[in-house]
Amino acid sequence: MKKWIVVFVILISAAGLVxxxxxxxLSRASVKAGYNFDFEQIVIGADLNxxxxxxxxxxxxxxxxSLGGDYSVFSIDGTLQxxxxxxxxxxxxxxxxxxxxxxxxxxxxxxxxxDTDFVLCALGGADFDIGNPRMHLFSDLxxxxxxxxxxxxxxxxxxxxx
Numbered sequence: 001m002k003k004w005i006v007v008f009v010i011l012i013s014a015a016g017l018v019x020x021x022x023x024x025x026l027s028r029a030s031v032k033a034g035y036n037f038d039f040e041q042i043v044i045g046a047d048l049n050x051x052x053x054x055x056x057x058x059x060x061x062x063x064x065x066s067l068g069g070d071y072s073v074f075s076i077d078g079t080l081q082x083x084x085x086x087x088x089x090x091x092x093x094x095x096x097x098x099x100x101x102x103x104x105x106x107x108x109x110x111x112x113x114x115d116t117d118f119v120l121c122a123l124g125g126a127d128f129d130i131g132n133p134r135m136h137l138f139s140d141l142x143x144x145x146x147x148x149x150x151x152x153x154x155x156x157x158x159x160x161x162x
Contacts, residue, residue, distance in 0.1 A: 022051070022052055022053045022054060023051050023052045024050055024051040024052070024053070024059065025050070025051045026048060026049070026050055026051070026162060027049050027050075027051055027161065027162060028047075028048070028049035028159050028160065028161055028162060029046065029047070029048055029049070029159070029160060029162055030046060030047040030048075030049070030138065030157045030158065030159040030160070031044075031045075031046055031157055031158055032044070032045045032046070032047065032138075032155045032156060032157030032158075033045075033155070033156060033157070034064075034153045034154050034155035034156060035153060035154050036066060036073065036151060036152070036153045037151070037152050037153065037154070038150075038151035038152060039066065039069070039071050039073060039103075039151065040069065041066040041067075041068050041069060041071065041073070042066065042068065043064055043065065043066040043073070043153060043155075044064070044065055044066070045062060045063055045064035045065065045155070045157075046062070046063050047060050047061070047062045047063075047157070047159070048060065048061050049159070053080065056082055056083045056084070056085065057080060057081070057082050057083075058080070058081045058082075058083065059078070059079075059080060060078075060079045060080075060081050060095075061076070061077070061078050061079070062075070062076070062077045062078075062079060062097075062099075063075070063076055064076075064077075064153075070105050070106060070107050071103060071104065071105050072103075072104045072105075073101065073102070073103050073104075074101070074102045075099060075100070075101040075102075075119070075144070076099050076100055076101075077097050077098070077099030077119070077121055077144075078097050078098060078099060079095050079096065079097030079121065079123065080095050080096065080097060081093045081094070081095035081123070082094055082095055083127075089128065089129035090126050090127070090128055090129070091126060091127040091129075092124070092125070092126045093124065093125055093126065093127070093140075094122075094123070094124045095122075095123055095124075096120065096121055096122045096123065097120075097121050097123075098118070098119065098120055098121070099118075099119050099121065099144075100116060100117070100118060100119065101116065101117050101119050101144065101146060102114060102115070102116045103115050103116075103117075115148070117146035117147050117148065118146065118147075119144045119145060119146045120144070120145045120146075121142055121143065121144045121145070122142070122143050122145075123140050123141065123142040123143070124140060124141055125138060125139050125140025125141060125155070126138065126139060126140075127159070133161075134160055134161040135158060135159065135160045135161070136158075136159050137156070137157070137158055137159075138155075138156070138157050138158075138159055139154070139155060139156050139157075140154075140155050141153070141154055141155075142155065
């Protein structure tokens with residue numbers, strides 16, 4: 001499965017590079033909250049839209065953190081997000097990326113520890129126009145694949161122009 005995600009990201013990147021030139025510059029920031037289904041935790045995070053690598057292909061680093069229960073989770077991902085051409089107020093996207101994730105746990109009685117893994121991720125979602133050209137809402141579903149398995153989270157956020 002990991003191999004197919006890498007192939008998918010490479011193909012989208014190559015297709016985008018053929019269609020247009022890059023325009024890398026910090027253009028948007030996002031704040032978000034979500035739910036991690038595997039750790040059963042509320043998660044908060046932030047994204048930075050670093051501009052386009054090619055037409056409709058954006059570089060979006062992501063930072064995510066959750067704390068509660070027996071686990072705390074910290075993730076940094078670098079994602080590529082391809083926005084499908086549309087003419088409406090909803091802009092769907094799909095993408096993937098790579099990153100690192102640290103999971104710490106404390107079950108009491110000396111049963112604590114942490115683990116840091118290299119991760120591959122796949123995501124899909126949509127931006128929603130709210131009538132303000134400087135802001136939009138978004139939602140996405142992200143799945144991460146790492147050495148010990150995978151996890152999935154659902155996100156909702158607000159993105160604003162810088």
